[in-house]
Amino acid sequence: xxxxxxxxxxxxxxxxxxxxxxxxxxxxxxxxxxxxxxxxxxxxxxxxxxxxxxxxxxxxxxxxxxxxxxxxxxxxxxxxxxxxxxxxxxxxxxxxxxxxxxxxxxxxxxxxxxxxxxxxxxxxxxxxxxxxxxxxxxxxxxxxxxxxxxxxxxxxxxxxxxxxxxxxxxxxxxxxxxxxxxxxxxxxxxxxxxxxxxxxxxxxxxxxxxxxxxxxxxxxxxxxxxxxxxxxxxxxxxxxxxxxxxxxxxxxxxxxxxxxxxxxxxxxxxxxxxxxxxxxxxxxxxxxxxxxxxxxxxxxxxxxxxxxxxxxxxxxxxxxxxxxxxxxxxxxxxxxxxxxxxxxxxxxxxxxxxxxxxxxxxxxxxxxxxxxxxxxxxxxxxxxxxxxxxxxxxxxxxxxxxxxxxxxxxxxxxxxxxxxxxxxxxxxxxxxxxxxxxxxxxxxxxxxxxxxxx
Numbered sequence: 437x438x439x440x441x442x443x444x445x446x447x448x449x450x451x452x453x454x455x456x457x458x459x460x461x462x463x464x465x466x467x468x469x470x471x472x473x474x475x476x477x478x479x480x481x482x483x484x485x486x487x488x489x490x491x492x493x494x495x496x497x498x499x500x501x502x503x504x505x506x507x508x509x510x511x512x513x514x515x516x517x518x519x520x521x522x523x524x525x526x527x528x529x530x531x532x533x534x535x536x537x538x539x540x541x542x543x544x545x546x547x548x549x550x551x552x553x554x555x556x557x558x559x560x561x562x563x564x565x566x567x568x569x570x571x572x573x574x575x576x577x578x579x580x581x582x583x584x585x586x587x588x589x590x591x592x593x594x595x596x597x598x599x600x601x602x603x604x605x606x607x608x609x610x611x612x613x614x615x616x617x618x619x620x621x622x623x624x625x626x627x628x629x630x631x632x633x634x635x636x637x638x639x640x641x642x643x644x645x646x647x648x649x650x651x652x653x654x655x656x657x658x659x660x661x662x663x664x665x666x667x668x669x670x671x672x673x674x675x676x677x678x679x680x681x682x683x684x685x686x687x688x689x690x691x692x693x694x695x696x697x698x699x700x701x702x703x704x705x706x707x708x709x710x711x712x713x714x715x716x717x718x719x720x721x722x723x724x725x726x727x728x729x730x731x732x733x734x735x736x737x738x739x740x741x742x743x744x745x746x747x748x749x750x751x752x753x754x755x756x757x758x759x760x761x762x763x764x765x766x767x768x769x770x771x772x773x774x775x776x777x778x779x780x781x782x783x784x785x786x787x788x789x790x791x792x793x794x795x796x797x798x799x800x801x802x803x804x805x806x807x808x809x810x811x812x813x814x815x816x817x818x819x820x821x822x823x824x825x826x827x828x829x830x831x832x833x834x835x836x837x838x839x840x841x842x843x844x845x846x847x848x849x850x851x852x853x854x855x856x857x858x859x860x861x862x863x864x865x866x867x868x869x870x871x872x873x874x875x876x877x878x879x880x881x882x883x884x885x886x887x888x889x890x
Contacts, residue, residue, distance in 0.1 A: 452581070453510055457506065461507070464525060467562055468562055469489075471562045471565070475554055475558050476540065485539045488539060489535065489536050492531065493532045497524075497528050503869045503873060504520040509574060510582070515879065516876070520873075520876055526563060529563055529566070533555075537551055587611060587614055590616045590635070590637070590662075591637050592607075593638065594619065594622065594640045594642070595621075595643060599641060603638070603640050631650075631654060631659055635660070636659070636662060639651075639662070641666075644668075647663070667823055670853055670857055672688060674689075674861045693830075700864055701802065708871075709793040709803070710797060723790070727755055734755060736791060737752075737753045737754065737757075738750050739751055739753075739810065740810075741808035741809060741811065742808065742810075742828065746825070748811060749800040751800075753789055753791055753792060754779075755776075756779025758774050758776060786877060796834060801833060802830075802832070802834075803834055803835065803871060804836050806830060806838065806858065806859065807851065807855065817851075827851075835870055835871060836855065837857050837870070839874070839877070840870065
């Protein structure tokens with residue numbers, strides 16, 4: 437009976453979110469075509485321009501939803517949803533607007549391509565109103581959802597008691613989604629009864645044999661599970677099922693990149709880095725002047741970092757700390773007094789990393805790949821976590837899962853897992869997706885959170 441009611445509640449939840457999602461995207465579509473048709477009369481009736489524009493809009497909306505995620509109320513906080521959807525709307529509108537203006541070059545409209553003028557003003561107004569609509573619908577949606585659906589009761593299962601504070605701290609950031617109502621160690625004998633009383637079971641670093649037993653129990657009792665990823669999970673995450681005779685196997689391919697993919701990835705690095713360095717050269721100059729003007733020190737900071745195969749290279753960044761003799765002996769900490777005023781702004785906006793496009797252009801780095809770590813940190817992490825060497829399977833990158841989802845002070849083990857998620861699930865499409873998602877980091881205040889002071 438309990439399972440039946442849970443299934444009914446899940447269906448009601450899906451219907452509610454589906455309705456709110458439909459209203460959100462319907463509103464975005466109505467705003468675009470309603471406002472843009474004021475200056476573009478072909479959009480007011482059935483025409484080739486309307487059909488082509490609608491097709492472009494739909495294709496871009498689906499593509500950006502695949503890149504940034506969609507209307508995920510009830511699963512994420514409002515701010516990440518808003519920032520992701522707003523970026524998706526900007527990309528969708530810009531591409532659709534460009535296509536519309538190209539279609540307008542004809543004998544009935546314009547004799548040449550016009551990207552600026554009255555049409556552009558209507559485009560900016562459309563973008564502004566769409567962003568307002570996203571904010572309203574996301575905030576209203578999450579408020580309604582969490583009013584109807586209270587936090588789900590969680591049983592936290594730990595491998596050791598020492599893990600509790602760290603896991604609780606992470607879960608507490610999502611207090612509207614989950615509420616820890618019970619905590620147990622993995623070797624306790626009454627876990628089946630406690631699992632039956634919970635709605636969600638959170639498995640931390642539980643030993644493999646015990647974890648498998650608990651997963652079976654959760655499966656039997658129809659309980660949802662949050663299972664902290666372990667190394668073998670990531671290594672097999674991209675495996676393909678194959679049948680050998682009549683036995684099922686999982687095939688793990690060690691070599692993730694083909695020769696063609698390597699060539700295309702390198703061409704993407706060269707083209708994108710060259711364009712950024714040329715187009716943003718005025719911005720680079722202004723930043724360099726600002727860094728040097730604050731304390732008279734050099735604008736560019738150079739440091740040895742680790743890349744593919746454990747090879748060191750010299751990374752280039754805008755200097756964000758006071759000039760020191762020798763290289764810094766430790767990473768930035770919270771409220772680090774070495775960080776300059778200009779440097780604090782550059783770190784917060786990630787503009788300090790723009791000179792790394794030079795490293796990408798000359799081949800030291802790639803656009804998407806594992807985070808380039810300080811040599812001192814790498815040696816320290818390898819002593820504590822020998823498997824940290826696995827992330828040296830690919831060239832260090834400007835962006836990636838660790839750079840987007842992680843923080844500056846993310847633990848070495850979690851950095852390894854995030855980097856391996858990228859390595860083991862490599863694809864050129866995922867590279868493009870992560871490049872677009874990089875812009876969401878600007879809206880994450882805690883992404884540059886330093887290590888705790890020693």
